[in-house]
Amino acid sequence: MEIPASHPRKASLDLRHRLTEGFAKGFVASAGLIAHGRGEAFDYLLGERTCVHADKAQETASALLLLAENPVLSVNGNVCALCPGEVVSLAKVVSAKVEINLFYRSVERIKLIRDVLLGYGADEVYGVGVGEKTIPGLDSERGRADVAQVEADVVLVMLEDGDRAEALKSMGKKVVAVDLNPLSRTAQMADISIVDNVVRALPNMIEYAKKLKNKPDDELKSLVDGFDNRLNLAEMEKLIRVGSDTV
Ligand code: ATP
Ligand code: MG
Numbered sequence: 001m002e003i004p005a006s007h008p009r010k011a012s013l014d015l016r017h018r019l020t021e022g023f024a025k026g027f028v029a030s031a032g033l034i035a036h037g038r039g040e041a042f043d044y045l046l047g048e049r050t051c052v053h054a055d056k057a058q059e060t061a062s063a064l065l066l067l068a069e070n071p072v073l074s075v076n077g078n079v080c081a082l083c084p085g086e087v088v089s090l091a092k093v094v095s096a097k098v099e100i101n102l103f104y105r106s107v108e109r110i111k112l113i114r115d116v117l118l119g120y121g122a123d124e125v126y127g128v129g130v131g132e133k134t135i136p137g138l139d140s141e142r143g144r145a146d147v148a149q150v151e152a153d154v155v156l157v158m159l160e161d162g163d164r165a166e167a168l169k170s171m172g173k174k175v176v177a178v179d180l181n182p183l184s185r186t187a188q189m190a191d192i193s194i195v196d197n198v199v200r201a202l203p204n205m206i207e208y209a210k211k212l213k214n215k216p217d218d219e220l221k222s223l224v225d226g227f228d229n230r231l232n233l234a235e236m237e238k239l240i241r242v243g244s245d246t247v
Helices: 010-025 030-045 052-067 077-082 084-094 107-119 147-151 162-170 185-189 198-212 217-225 229-242
Strands: 071-075 097-100 154-158 174-178 192-194
Touching (some): 010 030, 010 077, 030 077, 052 084, 052 192, 052 198, 052 217, 071 084, 077 084, 084 097, 154 162, 174 185, 192 229
Parallel strands (some): 071 154
């Protein structure tokens, strides 16, 4: 359904429709619709904009992805519905692999998501089923990961479950999370937690990555070293609780 341009909640409703369309096509899980609702609530409280601290986290995450030897972007059904083209673009700018990882895993959903990503120009999509390894500490289906993520040094997880972030951390990887809830275990576990809507976070990260790509490694390293994730999360939480990041 086309939402009229004059509707005051058009942007938000358009995102809902991307999710419900993805659900109708079979690649968004029913629980993914509920997870989106939780995200919407936080986004509303944050003013549906990229806050200063989220912008800083996005810049730092772009630097970390550029510094990585083997970066991987982990994609689930919601991410595929909301920003498949941006995932592919970011992967190209930072030379990352794209890997599908699903909480509610099924061969059909994986194939549908792979086809969407290939349609947006992904060169190769990992996590499809061949040569899979497991992530220690995660049970059965959720512990499955392709060789890309097992060998990764930096993994970008978006709208992910805390267990996965924790398991990836315990494998010694650096984890960048995009999660609108600064209190979620994912945000708390990650090395860089981007508290912003993924539909705003990824385009901004692509821009930062393009700008930072030609900078010397030392400059990127000092950006990463100068970033304090605890402080950043505390500022984002304050923004939600107090309504200002300047107090
Ligand atoms: P955890 O297990 O980490 O404590 P959770 O159980 O709250 O987290 P899930 O419901 O498994 O997390 O994952 C959804 C997370 O993604 C939520 O924290 C939600 O706020 C966030 N989220 C949903 N939609 C978006 C979006 N469009 N952009 C960014 N974050 C989102
Ligand atoms: Mg969870």
